[in-house]
Amino acid sequence: MMPLAPSERARNVQLPIIPTVAGWIAETPGTISLGQGVAYYGPPPEAMRAIDRFLAAPGSHPYQPDAGMTDLRAAFEEKLRGENGIDAPFERRIIVTAGANQAFINAVLAICDPGDEVILLVPYYFNHEMAIALAGCRPVCVPTDGNFQPRLDAIEAAVTPRTRAVVTVSPNNPTGAVYSREVLTEINSLCARRGIYHISDEAYEYFTYDRAEHFSPGSLVGDAHTISIYSLSKAYGMASWRIGFLVAPERLFDDLIKVQDTVIVCAPAISQAVAREALRIGRGYCETHRETIAGVRRQVLRRLESASDLLSVPPSRGAFYFFAKVRAAMDDLQLAERLVREHGVAAIPGRTFGVGKECCLRISYGSLTLETATVGIDRLIDGLRKILGA
Amino acid sequence: MMPLAPSERARNVQLPIIPTVAGWIAETPGTISLGQGVAYYGPPPEAMRAIDRFLAAPGSHPYQPDAGMTDLRAAFEEKLRGENGIDAPFERRIIVTAGANQAFINAVLAICDPGDEVILLVPYYFNHEMAIALAGCRPVCVPTDGNFQPRLDAIEAAVTPRTRAVVTVSPNNPTGAVYSREVLTEINSLCARRGIYHISDEAYEYFTYDRAEHFSPGSLVGDAHTISIYSLSKAYGMASWRIGFLVAPERLFDDLIKVQDTVIVCAPAISQAVAREALRIGRGYCETHRETIAGVRRQVLRRLESASDLLSVPPSRGAFYFFAKVRAAMDDLQLAERLVREHGVAAIPGRTFGVGKECCLRISYGSLTLETATVGIDRLIDGLRKILGA
Numbered sequence: 001m002m003p004l005a006p007s008e009r010a011r012n013v014q015l016p017i018i019p020t021v022a023g024w025i026a027e028t029p030g031t032i033s034l035g036q037g038v039a040y041y042g043p044p045p046e047a048m049r050a051i052d053r054f055l056a057a058p059g060s061h062p063y064q065p066d067a068g069m070t071d072l073r074a075a076f077e078e079k080l081r082g083e084n085g086i087d088a089p090f091e092r093r094i095i096v097t098a099g100a101n102q103a104f105i106n107a108v109l110a111i112c113d114p115g116d117e118v119i120l121l122v123p124y125y126f127n128h129e130m131a132i133a134l135a136g137c138r139p140v141c142v143p144t145d146g147n148f149q150p151r152l153d154a155i156e157a158a159v160t161p162r163t164r165a166v167v168t169v170s171p172n173n174p175t176g177a178v179y180s181r182e183v184l185t186e187i188n189s190l191c192a193r194r195g196i197y198h199i200s201d202e203a204y205e206y207f208t209y210d211r212a213e214h215f216s217p218g219s220l221v222g223d224a225h226t227i228s229i230y231s232l233s234k235a236y237g238m239a240s241w242r243i244g245f246l247v248a249p250e251r252l253f254d255d256l257i258k259v260q261d262t263v264i265v266c267a268p269a270i271s272q273a274v275a276r277e278a279l280r281i282g283r284g285y286c287e288t289h290r291e292t293i294a295g296v297r298r299q300v301l302r303r304l305e306s307a308s309d310l311l312s313v314p315p316s317r318g319a320f321y322f323f324a325k326v327r328a329a330m331d332d333l334q335l336a337e338r339l340v341r342e343h344g345v346a347a348i349p350g351r352t353f354g355v356g357k358e359c360c361l362r363i364s365y366g367s368l369t370l371e372t373a374t375v376g377i378d379r380l381i382d383g384l385r386k387i388l389g390a
Numbered sequence: 391m392m393p394l395a396p397s398e399r400a401r402n403v404q405l406p407i408i409p410t411v412a413g414w415i416a417e418t419p420g421t422i423s424l425g426q427g428v429a430y431y432g433p434p435p436e437a438m439r440a441i442d443r444f445l446a447a448p449g450s451h452p453y454q455p456d457a458g459m460t461d462l463r464a465a466f467e468e469k470l471r472g473e474n475g476i477d478a479p480f481e482r483r484i485i486v487t488a489g490a491n492q493a494f495i496n497a498v499l500a501i502c503d504p505g506d507e508v509i510l511l512v513p514y515y516f517n518h519e520m521a522i523a524l525a526g527c528r529p530v531c532v533p534t535d536g537n538f539q540p541r542l543d544a545i546e547a548a549v550t551p552r553t554r555a556v557v558t559v560s561p562n563n564p565t566g567a568v569y570s571r572e573v574l575t576e577i578n579s580l581c582a583r584r585g586i587y588h589i590s591d592e593a594y595e596y597f598t599y600d601r602a603e604h605f606s607p608g609s610l611v612g613d614a615h616t617i618s619i620y621s622l623s624k625a626y627g628m629a630s631w632r633i634g635f636l637v638a639p640e641r642l643f644d645d646l647i648k649v650q651d652t653v654i655v656c657a658p659a660i661s662q663a664v665a666r667e668a669l670r671i672g673r674g675y676c677e678t679h680r681e682t683i684a685g686v687r688r689q690v691l692r693r694l695e696s697a698s699d700l701l702s703v704p705p706s707r708g709a710f711y712f713f714a715k716v717r718a719a720m721d722d723l724q725l726a727e728r729l730v731r732e733h734g735v736a737a738i739p740g741r742t743f744g745v746g747k748e749c750c751l752r753i754s755y756g757s758l759t760l761e762t763a764t765v766g767i768d769r770l771i772d773g774l775r776k777i778l779g780a
Contacts, residue, residue, distance in 0.1 A: 003584075003585025003586070004585060004586075004587065004614075004615055004639070004641070006500055006501060006641070006642055006644075006645040007499065007500055007501050007502050007503045007506075007645070008503050009499065009503055009504075010499060010500045010501075010645035010646075010648055010649060011645060013648050013652070014648070015644060015647070015648060016456060016647065016648060016651035018453075018651075019455065019456060019647070019651075022455075036452075036453065038452045038453065042450070042451035043451060048445060051441060055438060060432070060630060061432035061433060061627055061628060061629060061630050061631070062426075062428045062629050062630060062757075063408075063426065063428065063623075063629045063630060064630050065409065065412075066406065066409060098488050098632070098654050098658065099654060099655060101651075101652060101653065101654060101655055102653055102654050105652060105653055109397065109399065109400060109524050110396055110397060110400045111396060111397050111400075112397050113397045113398050113399055113526070114399075114504035114505075114526040115504075116397075127651065127652050130648060130651070130652040131652050131653075134499050134648075134649060134652055135526070136503070136504040136525070136526040164397075194393075195393025195394060196393070196394070197394065224394075225394055233453075237451055238451060239451060239452050239453045239655075240450060240451050240452060240453060240454050240656070240658070240659035240660070241451070241658055241659065241660065242488070242654060242655070242656070242657070242658045249394075251394070251396070252396055254396075254405060255396040255397070255400035255401060256400075257405070257406065257409070258400055258403050258404070258405060258406060258520060258524075259400060259524060261406035261408075261409075261491075261517065261520070262403070262491060262495060262517050262520040262521050262524055263491065263492055263495055263521075263653065264488050264489060264491060264492050264632065264654075265489060265491055265629075265632070266630070266632070267632075268488065268630065268631055268632045268658040268660075268661050269630035269631065270630070270631065270658075270660055270661065271658050271660065271661075367452075
């Protein structure tokens, strides 16, 4: 190896796509972004009343407990019991992290040694693949079916003696697919049978449409092998505040605390204080906004379906994404760049999510209004038509 | 391996000592803590004016750039140039992290592959050893001399083809030792000669006493292999806000951004906004408080020296630590626990910092007043006398 070269594990993971696309956007003023996955709204304004109290309280500025502030963890325990059907005493099962990404890499470091394998369903959430690779482990990619639903047989076939976990993301980033209780239960049983963990990323739990229902595999009776991950970034519009939750079997607690102490000591305390207020306000806040997003979603879907000669959009009822398959054998990264530079609309190329063969685009509608959705999708369709010469 | 067992890398690192000691303290009301390394003061109150602006600004709540907010990075570039003599254009060399711990593990992941080695000087900062082990790498421990100063020959002898970096912490946690410009230059040259990185943790840069001077090896002419780490946790009393800085050679930037995106996306934005104000107020804020700590330090040192039959305290002129060698062949962890439970005074046992043979205690004085310092050290001396039967 060249002296002073970056590590192989770092060189081998992709450059984060979001900053790349943000660069194109910055150079193309007026671009409508169907790119980054963010909700259009911020945190509940009332949650900000926590700040004055936080600043006035003694002991707010030194380090806080590694696992998080007690009242926030207790509130999350209550939320889990009431909303998710998970009975997880916070003292030994809940850790507050600086966002769901940190929760995920903490979990990987606590259960995987270098060379171990973790099964991801493709299209995957890119930061999961990156975290596994950076941990010195091997992401094992298993394709989903035509509707982006898990294929149990393919997952089972991918398990080896080095497998330590199967990751599911439902509602899914990047496809919007929502996995049913039955499917998640089957994956969970498979994991139990094979003695591996089920990592369930539920960052989009509140974002379901058309009567789709979110299910938490950690709620299954007798479960002792599910690691559940949550985030306030989307649900409460708190992306920049960096608050997530890691809910794990008790046997992992001490080791997760070691990882947490090493990576970050504790999640930012002022964010924890605001998060506590946000949880007090509760999911009703998110549901009001979800209704608005649902309206935008219908609009986006209608327009995408009108262009079925150009692309197909498998049904999806969750998160705020559609994963469109473009009917052309074109390089997806080049396509995405041209859509920004020539047509003022940004989407994320499928390769970012491990999709190699088809030309796909992730379309995010969480931050759009009815108007930007209309204009944005029109630009996308118009752009595709021109670029593909269709 | 047992199914569902935690990873070996996690099992093999120590449980964080601070929560353990905090547990003893919680069970022993009235304990005076010479334990956790925190400054007695919080952030500059004027820095809080950033909060209203932050909340009122559009775009504060979605994700921020991976590397941090532009104005904060630009301000840190200026600080580095003016105070440290480091010329590091922020665009490709400065990343804002959620504290210095996150900066360190990011650096390790970006330069080390599993099985690679990183040289630590003993006594080491425990989270460094943990980060290297969690990254699947090997911490190589090199003893310091009787005054906790680096031994160049020992470092040189420890370099192997797998070595990727030498870590220095000056002013030092846990010993308080300040390394001279000459020593740091020699270590830096050794690294250059051997084609490895020099990771320089400067979290305590403002805390020097008795005319000791802080030196930043990243300022050396032509340097292209130093990774410098800074923190606002101590200097600006902002531990719970989680803001640190990673300053790296340009060649590592893209890979560091991949790691940052995966671990945390971005440091908490509200903390970045407050940090920007803190930097505007500047190091004068810290220096006022440092004078207060210097008075406490003199008091602590005087009293410790009066008990030279019980312990020896090698000279140290930095951070807010003394590393005392107890003149007894006693288990340091048991000693620390008994000091809390029987004598109401907490210190951190030397084994936490990789010291195996001698019975040592880290004594932190950053959070004490003249009064608690007096009572605390008296309890320590009295306790040692009783426990050791001296």
